[in-house]
Amino acid sequence: MTLVRLLFYVMSFIAIASALYAALSKNLVRSIFIFFVTLFALAGLYVIALADFVAVTQVVIYVGGILVLILFAFMLSGRETLNVIQHQKGKFINMAKVPAVILAVLFLAVIVNIILKADADNLPWIKQAIAQQNEITPTSSTIDNIGVNLMTTYLLPFEAISVLLLMALVGAAHLSRKEGGA
Amino acid sequence: MITLTDFLLVGALLFCTGMYMIVSKRNSIQVLIGIELMLNAAILNLVAFGKYDKLNNGGQVFALFAIVLAAATTAVALAIILNVYRRYKTIDPDEIKNLRD
Amino acid sequence: MSSLLPYTDTIISYTIAAVALPLVASLINFCLPVKSKLAGWVSTLAILLGCVFSAMVFAAVWDQQPQHVQTMWFTIGTTKIFAGILLNNLSVMMLLLVSLIALPVHIYSTAYMKYDDRYSRYFTYLSFFCFSMLGLVVVDSLVLFYAFWELVGFSSYLLIGFWFTKDKAVQANKKAFIMNRIGDIGLLSAIIILFAKFHTFDIATLFISDNLVFKSVIHDGLWISASGQIPAVWQYVACIGVFMAVAAKSAQFPLHTWLPDAMEGPTSVSALIHAATMVAAGVFLLGRVYPLFTDSELTVLAVIGCFTAFMAATIALTQNDLKRVLAYSTISQLGYMILAMGVGAYGSSLFHLATHAFFKCLLFLVAGVVIHEMQHIKEENDLDIDPQNIQYMGGLRKKLPLTFIVAVVGSLALIGIPLTSGYLSKDGILIQAFEWSEGRSAWLKLIPAGALFTSWLTAFYVSRLIVKVFFGEFRLLKKYPEIKLHISDGGWQYRVPLILLAVCSLFPLFSLNPFFYEKAWLFESLKPAEFMARENIYHTIIPIGVNILSVFVIYAAYAIYVKQNTFSFPQTGFFYRLSYNQWYLDKIYRKAIVKPILGLGKTCFWFDRNVIDGLIHLIERTSRMVASLTAWSDKHIVDGFLHLMAALVQSIGNFARKFQNGKVQYYLYSMLLIVLVLFILKILI
């Protein structure tokens, strides 16, 4: 049991536990704040998967951007929402939710089955990558390479995403404008 | 050594949690969080596989794209939710059944 | 800069400086407060320095080794796209010409726009235009060329609509912009076709050094070159595209109507852009892509050029708006240039482009002075007149002596009287047109004849203009005897540019020999290989014929308009109305294009209203009938049976409704459930 492996288990546990809490909590605000823990734990998992840049991006965009945005939207939509939500049927196990639980569990079973069947670690291309030393090692620095790749190999998707972001920006701004504003 | 399967299992768990939230929650914002959870599960898979692509960084780059896309999705979704709230005074997806203007 | 350019060449850096300085000036002016008087001097200084740099570049490149540097811009797949600067005789001539014309216009503008509320904005736009135009002439890649082409159109749009509070100006700039868009579509498609065919945007590779276009041939309906073959129709499409671009930018026949309207901009803008430089961009484009055109396509060009020249000249005969007359004469002269391109007089065309730039700019600046003074009178005396209408002018030669002198110089150059630059270039075109028509069909002989006739028309309308403005007595004074006149030639900012341009409109700048156009240095460096020497009879007859008759025409105009004795034109005849209404082209466009489109809209509306709605009404009525029938039968015949059916239908409906409840999550449920079942089936089987 190396330290990294221990860290992996701790992080996975935190991620899954907090996600479950977010899913089961009746309190919307807590659900949002605990989702922040999930995201942070996931960032940790990315670091363990040797993608430090993605991890930090996750923190910047998800935690600094998306979560704050969600909180903002929630707080802007007024306190009444909260009151309505807090007075939901208060049982922990709700009969209405049972089909959803069954669906999720069955899905999980199926996906786990598939994962175990697929045996990802022995896929031919992964073996090949390890053999050709095309595997990221803990000491290698990837950001230079990511930057170069973004501007060369993935230029088209990069541009497409930027256009999409612009459209989303304009669309969101337009949608959330007050009625009769223009 | 942490194997790919470990990452995939964590991803699967997160994915199913998110799915549960999407189908069961009576609040659009929580549904949105469920969507984000599912997206994150997918990103985790991308990153995990991306470890074996040092040259092209396909996994990591597309993880970045997915994060950015998630931001765009959230912005638009929240704008819609706010509008819906303004009109129906509720954000329970079950209550919003009218498609007409 | 060493890392950007492959090697640092002083000529190239000078070129970049000449192009970039106006841009810098534009940016500085953009940041200045809108009324800042500094703006004018910033722009003027920039263009002055640009002029010096251009002159140095010109001296280094003209008739010497062409310069071409490029750097890699980006890659599409494996195709590398280069961008850079291409300096040959054509581009350095344009470079120098544009900055040389822009300089006096800038100086003039500092005085002309002095009291405008958006002074610095004006110079922002003007400098931006200079940047675009200078960029256009030096770039070597068709993509960059297109970009600058658009920028030129855009800055022209800004300047025409500079007084955007005037409704007419807004209409005019919209019209100009839309007309130019039509041309841009053509240019873009031509560029795309060329790229698809030759896999490069590089002008040098396409037309000059490798001359891929010239080496390609059309054979058996196929357009063949080293890089493959495609149907020949694409070659025609490319030519049509280029022609559309040329026609839109240089105001040729079907697309010329924007240019007279563009006169709504400040007069200094008209001088720089709509007389001297921007409209020449089309001719320049022709010069760049000349090898693309085959012989028959060139003939079409010649026909259209000739027709444009003739038509515009006839229109100019009767216009009363000072600037519109000049605008139509510009169209006419541009027609000459296109005609010259068409008959293969490549050098003459560009020579005429250069000389025309000077004297037309001069005439516009003169018009600016006159209009400015008329405006002055109008404001001082609170009159309700159009300051551009020549009906109100007359006898101004005593009030504005300097303006009068330079105006005469400019007009003589426009008519093409010996000792002026216009004589050299225009005779070149006429003579070569006649030579070209040798041995061609009789119909094509009409082209040089038309051009010749047009030159006499030119003499007439120019004389009419000058006579009406400067001779006779001041008609405004006749109408309002009590008004006071405080007018003069204006300060040095007016005088210096006028004198400068007037000197440039005389022969010595271009040739030491005032009579033989082929001795002009500019022409000698641009002339094509198979040039006929001065042995043909045309070389003697045409200049003499043109000029003698021109002198008569000038005298006739003088006689008609000053002495007003004996003879006067009927104001109602068909030809008068045709000319006065500008050949009804605007009306035709309105009738032939705008009206049909509106009509189509109305027809659709009518169709919707009557046919479709009628159909619906019919259906509605029918169904109502059927319904009442059903009601009757329901009531009286199959009541019980129907109740049974109704109950059945209701229960089915209720059952189906459960799945269509509009709840998103319910749909998600079902979807995920089906996916799950599929998965499980897949695993089990």
Next chain:
Amino acid sequence: MNYYFTYFIAAIGLFSFSAFFALFGVYAERKISAFIQDRLGPTETGKYGSLQTLADILKMLQKELIIPAAADKWLFMLAPAVIFIAVYLGFAALPWAPGLIPSKTNIGLYYIFAIISIETLGILMAGWGSNNKYSILGAMRSAAQIISYEIPAGFAIISVVMIAQTLDLQLISAQQGILATEKIKFAGFWDVSQIGGLFSWNVFRAPHLLIAFVIYFIASLAESNRAPFDIPEAESELVAGFHTEFTGIRFALVFLAEYSMMFLVSMIAVILFLGAWNTPLPNIAGVKLATWTTNVPWGIFWVVVKTLALVAVQMWIRWTLPRLRVDQLMNLCWKVLTPLAFACMLISGVWRLWLM
């Protein structure tokens, strides 16, 4: 195991440093404000009142921890910790001297930028958890302000990164002095690789970074909720903004976070623009001042001196300028700073391509 042990030492050291700095900062704030307003400030406790803040801390530690009845207990209790930890984590990637950095990571700058944004979440948590109108208004204002000002700050940082071509703070620092491996040019023309000192700092290497520095400095004031951008805690409107309901040690944590944030953003400014741990003294011929004053002790000395100078400027500004209105604040951010920062970024690109 020693390897991990040093990490703990470093963490504890950084914590005690930030705590000590907060003590010092509060005292300095009082004295500077007193000086600016022409009065004496604390004088009673200790010589010149130097023990005043210590006494305040002691008082605060003894106070009762009140949780409002309507508050969301967990969020309320966790918020100060989140706020402080977010700032404190940022310290992990700051270089103090040549070779002396708690955690050497190749994306240090990006990491700090990310970590700082977590503070917003803590503030929102505190605002919502308090269940108090003033708190939530303050929290929303603060979040809106921090998010908006992250944009000009981010672009100012990017313009430095474009010049430096790395996100590693230690490399960025090394580039601004005689330890640089590449050639450094003062204002793009004068090679000062061997001379070092003041001339090789980023603001002088590429003069447009001076604008970027000002933009970053203004934005950092907003991000640490300092005057003139302190509308989230504007006393006259919102009592004390998001920390209205906090008492005792929780309040102390919020305060600690604010002062640590001041130090953190100033230190980032120093690292990015003002030569990090590099000496301002140049080598003049034989008198090798730069070489003599570039080592670990001097490095710590220089970076602390420069940072404290910037902190002093922040305090000076707080006691000199009036508070901005919300609309003025947003106008400044979106209509002035952001376009300017964009321009800086553009110039950086051109500069890097043509002049370096």
